[in-house]
Amino acid sequence: MLRDQIGTMGNAMGNLSYHLRREGGGLRSRIGLRVVLVHLAIVAVFGVLFPWIRGIGFVDPVMTSAYACLGVLFAAPAVAQSFGMERPGSMNDALARIIMALAYGELMTVVILLAGFMTVYATRPFAFAPDLETLAMAGLFGLAASLAMAAIAGWMTLRLSAGVARQGMRVLFLLLLCLFFYKSGWLPDVAGEAALISVAIAAGALYGLRTAL
Numbered sequence: 001m002l003r004d005q006i007g008t009m010g011n012a013m014g015n016l017s018y019h020l021r022r023e024g025g026g027l028r029s030r031i032g033l034r035v036v037l038v039h040l041a042i043v044a045v046f047g048v049l050f051p052w053i054r055g056i057g058f059v060d061p062v063m064t065s066a067y068a069c070l071g072v073l074f075a076a077p078a079v080a081q082s083f084g085m086e087r088p089g090s091m092n093d094a095l096a097r098i099i100m101a102l103a104y105g106e107l108m109t110v111v112i113l114l115a116g117f118m119t120v121y122a123t124r125p126f127a128f129a130p131d132l133e134t135l136a137m138a139g140l141f142g143l144a145a146s147l148a149m150a151a152i153a154g155w156m157t158l159r160l161s162a163g164v165a166r167q168g169m170r171v172l173f174l175l176l177l178c179l180f181f182y183k184s185g186w187l188p189d190v191a192g193e194a195a196l197i198s199v200a201i202a203a204g205a206l207y208g209l210r211t212a213l
Contacts, residue, residue: 015090015092016092016095016096019090019092019093019095019096019097020096020099020100022096023082023096023097023100039108042108042112043108043111043112043115046067046070046112046116047111047112047113047114047115047116047119048115048116048119050116051115051116051117051119051120052119052120052123054120055120055123055124055127056120056124056127056128058116058117058119058120059117059120059127059128059129059130061130061131061134061135061188062185062187062188064113064130064131064134064135064138065134065135065138065141065187065188065191066138066187067109067112067113067116068109068113068135068138068139068141068142069109069138069141069142069145070105070108070109070112070142071102071105071106071108071109071142071143071145071146072105072142072145072146072149072173072176073105073173074101074104074105074108074109074146075098075101075102075104075105075146075147075149075150076101076146076149076150076152076153076169077153077166077169078100078101078104078105078150079097079098079101079150079151079153079154079157080153080154080156080157080162080165080166080169081162082097082101083097083153083154083157083158083162083165084157084161084162084163084165085162087158088154088158088213090213091209091210091213094154094209094213097154098147098150098151098154101146101150102143102146102147102150105146105150106142106143106146109139109142117130131188134188134191137188137191137192137195138187138188138191140191140192140195141191141192141194141195141198143195144194144195144196144198144199144202145194145195145198147198147199147202148198148199148201148202148205149169149172151202151205151206151208151209152168152172152201152205153165153166153168153169154205154209155205155208155209155212156168158209158212158213159212
């Protein structure tokens with residue numbers, strides 16, 4: 001029995017690995033000049049222009065914590081688009097698309113953050129160093145929130161449509177923006193608890209996604 005369970009787990013991991021390679025190849029095929037220019041513009045605005053305007057205020061824990069959560073804005077729409085173009089054939093297929101969307105969102109987050117730090121320290125050499133512990137905790141929250149939002153977007157796409165999922169994500173993003181605008185000072189202090197809540201939400205959304213397939 002144990003051997004059968006190990007074999008089943010091995011087959012599942014192999015199947016997931018296959019879907020990851022397949023999704024990675026699909027992403028590379030969709031990268032064109034327009035996509036590159038759009039992402040360069042995003043990095044230029046949020047990684048160069050805005051940090052240059054904010055100056056040393058950019059390395060404030062509240063600001064860097066918010067930036068560490070930017071992956072949410074990229075991962076969820078990517079999942080909705082992927083699920084809308086072709087319905088996942090299995091849970092491993094769905095997980096592979098979510099994982100690739102998370103990797104894409106976190107990559108953009110790291111690039112924008114690094115560009116922001118480079119901009120600030122190049123123009124304000126005496127700016128204080130960021131709070132790395134707070135930044136790391138906010139990064140964990142951002143990853144957990146991205147997983148939750150991506151799973152919700154996938155579930156909404158399967159149950160309703162990609163358009164409805166994108167509209168739902170826009171509403172959620174607007175609510176999060178309002179929350180940040182009025183309660184941004186809380187973010188560094190509640191990042192750990194928020195990460196745990198996000199993991200619980202993600203687990204529920206993934207279960208719903210599994211039942212929808």
